[in-house]
Amino acid sequence: MRPTRGAHSRAPTKIFSRTNAFPFTSPPAPPRRRAAMLRLRLRCHALSQLLSSPSSSPISQLLGYHSRLLSAAAPVVSPNPSFAVEDYLVSTCGLTRAQAAKASAKLSHLKSPARPDAVLAFLAGLGLSGADVAALVARDPRFLCAGVETILAPNFAGLTGLGLSRSDITRLLSVAGIHFRCRSIVTNLHYHLSLFGSTDNFLRALKRNGSCILSSDLDRVIKPNVALLREFGIGPCDIAKLCAAQPWLLTCNVERIRAMAVSVEGLGVPRGSGMFRHALNAVAFVSEEKIAAKVEHLKKTFRWSDVEVGIAISRAPNVLNKTKEFLQRSLEGRVRPRSYVVKFLKANGLLDPDRDLYSVLVLSEKVFMEKYICPHKEAAPCLAGDYADACKGLLPTNFRFT
16 A cells, blocks of 8 residues: 555755754755855855954964865755856856856866855955956866865965965955966965065066966076076165066066166166166167167267267166157257257356266256356356247257357
């Protein structure tokens, strides 16, 4: 005889008892989406408790939380052969359908959301927004497969030990998340933070360099380049400033840097001088042909000798970066009028004949007037008016030299 239906009927299964953090009664067959969200809430809740607990260190908190998360969510985590990665990326990670289609190819081996859920909980505990998480996963889908207990949590603990705040680590994830799942990131950052002097300086350079700094071998690429810069007399502070402006100097071939430094010396800027860094920054990755063409243009535009060009570059290396249009405006508005004044003063014995023109050009208009116009009101009463006319593009008779 068949038993009656009522004798073996079951009440809906309680996934958690009333004493648990998230009690609710599930229907006999909970939807996949509801189960996924439950797992994620459980993990986020457990992680936030661990990260905010004052009773233990960040290292012990993070290294121990993953096993607790897994045990907390155990009733609902099980391998699912029909796990739809693309749908998960859209519904849980916030990717667009196009992004998810592209990213899912790198996650085709996933059979359940267990590991991605743990990673998302870890990111939520760090304070990443949904948009930040979506951007990170779109750039590096395999981040969802990183081991929380073996990679992410230890890296977080190591970076915290270096003095990075949680907001610093969040910024690092946004810029170079792919490197966060590499065990070498703590060692690399320890060196780079010392080199750049601060977290902000390093993160700015990292953003400008597309995180290539962290991709380059520390011992075979980065350190030899830094050693070469020191060889040319650039001190630690100047190296930090130079590499912040030109971070690819850390990652390019060391012989290329040597060639650029030699080129700077050839332009008249001695190694060890305060302007060597600025000159190296000005010629960074500019071909020898273009540098030579710019030097010739300076000579032609301002009628400078090789010595005068060398003086100009050694005192203001960024003149090599100026466009022809800028140089022409400078010529008409400042260089030509002041050169007339200098020649006039020298011709009349009112100025040291060894005074170079460039030292006059770099002065502000106020200082120039105080030093070269006003002191000669009695000896050369027409000088101020002639200078004003020259600034307007006129050529006064007193400034006509044979």
